Amino acid sequence: MLWLGKILLGMCLLVGVAVSPVKAKADAPQPAITGEFGVAIDAVTGKILYNKNATKQGYPASMTKVLSAIILAEKLKDGEIVTASSQAVKQDPSNQAFLMQSGEQLSKEDALNAMMIKSSNDVTYAVAEKIAGNTKAFAQLMNKKAKEIGAVNSNFVTPNGLHDDRHITTPYDMALIAKEALKFPTVMKAMGAKEAVIHTNKRQVRIVNKSKIHDNPLALGGKTGYTRKAQNTLVEILQKDGKTVIAVVMKTTLAQEYKDIAIMGNFAFNQLNVKNIVKKNQAVDSLKFKDVEVSLLSSQDYSVTFKKGEKPGYKTQIQTFNHPNGFKAGDIVGNVNVIYQGRVIKQIPLKSNKDIIIPVKKEIKEASKNENKQEQGAAHVSTIMMFLISVGVPVAIYVGLIIVRNLRHRKSLGNI
Known part of the structure; x- marks a missing residue:
């Protein structure tokens, strides 16, 4: 059985996420809106x-x-x-x-x-x-x-x-x-x-x-x-x-409702920094199976946002799945879990860059052969029994009818 159970957890683990916080400065005064x-x-x-x-x-x-x-x-x-x-x-x-x-x-x-x-x-x-x-x-x-x-x-x-x-x-x-x-x-x-x-x-x-x-x-x-x-x-x-x-x-x-939205939206955009943490097809980790090294590739681009003057505050967790039968290149073999304040806010699927084939063990093959032989033997016996039943029952009925007819014939002769 192939078990991919590696979990890595760390603050801003992916490449390029560990950014130094911008020096804090006084928040800009928020503009007024008409809405209450x-x-x-x-x-x-x-x-x-x-x-x-x-x-x-x-x-x-x-x-x-x-x-x-x-x-x-x-x-x-x-x-x-x-x-x-x-x-x-x-x-x-x-x-x-x-x-x-x-x-x-x-x-x-x-x-x-x-x-x-x-x-x-x-x-x-x-x-x-x-x-x-x-x-x-x-x-x-x-x-x-x-x-x-x-x-x-x-x-x-x-x-x-x-x-x-x-x-x-x-x-x-x-x-x-x-x-x-x-x-x-x-x-x-x-x-x-x-x-x-x-x-x-x-x-x-x-x-x-x-x-x-x-x-x-x-x-x-x-x-x-x-x-x-x-x-x-x-x-x-x-x-x-x-x-x-x-x-x-x-x-x-x-x-005023659309102007209110525009005012708040623009103010909000200006409050945020954005940082790309992973790009599509980027190798974010690798795992080794015997002599084969498999790269785990991100299936998509993903960025995080955080308020200017503050630390990003994200953690990432790389988790891989159980694949008892192996997998092919491009198959999803795990996730990058992006965590904020203890909650997973995004799961980025990870795909394999190559095939991993798990050979069937010899003893499993032998057991399978034995099971097949037993099944074939049982099927053969079953076929013979069905043949005997299908032929024997009609013959028994026919013989029985002849015996009954002879008995009746003898009885009728006695009455004469």
Whole structure:
């Protein structure tokens, strides 16, 4: 058996990560935004880079749908069908371009697009019913998921963000939820889509996102929200120069929400350093098996970000897997685990640079041969027995019938 069980653990272990901290200097004053609450975080670590009442509670409105979309991605299989109930179609409409009819059906993928591109309240409600049976049970799933990812100052009641006084979150919690969305490619694709064609069992509809999220070249995706009490809310995931930040504004105006995001995002980018720790196909370690040395190659580029004036604070762990039958060049044989504050925040697959063939031991071959002989012998005996049974039974029946006939014949002669 080939066991690759090597684990290496160290501060900034990979080549080029051990950087000297920049000399600390006074933080630049953060610029003002219009929104009452705002935050920008490092999307890798979750560290707060801009803070205006970041942990103060408010109403998220349709930003809520990002959490509902994550649960949709987790709970439903690809292609699974969502059906609009009579209660779902009664939800206050978020648009007039695509409104569900009772009994209308659409796929998981189309439901996700409707939720993120058109902010469909009826579709989101139908998704909640599909997954949990009712919206109360779905809210329990939402709150459970929120707590798991660290969004501990929130309480979700409605799946679509329609107003309820008990339905609250914070900018920081909402940023953590968006950070979680980065783990789900289908959710990110929908959040970044400008338009799509929705197919139901009754029709085909082209939907378009009329927000200005896509006017921002730095935006990977985002989600708007609005209710009278929440006012305008917005979350955007932004990327620039190898840095990814998440900005959230709550209780702002339609005219200012995108400016607020830009102000916080730019400030956050300027707070960060970025360092590449591994490049695709870089050999990050090697292992020796008998006389063969195998290099462990990174399957991708990966960089880390950290606040200027601070130490990076990352650790890396190289872990290899059990491969009892050997492996081929290009097979995944382990991971580089990137660790921040005791949590694995990224796993980078490692691949082998060559084949390792494990020969079958002689005694195993002999045992296999013996087993085959025994199986063949048993099969031969079984074949003979089946032949005897198939031939012997009819012969026995035939002889029996002759004996019975003779006995009857003798009896009839006696009566004469």
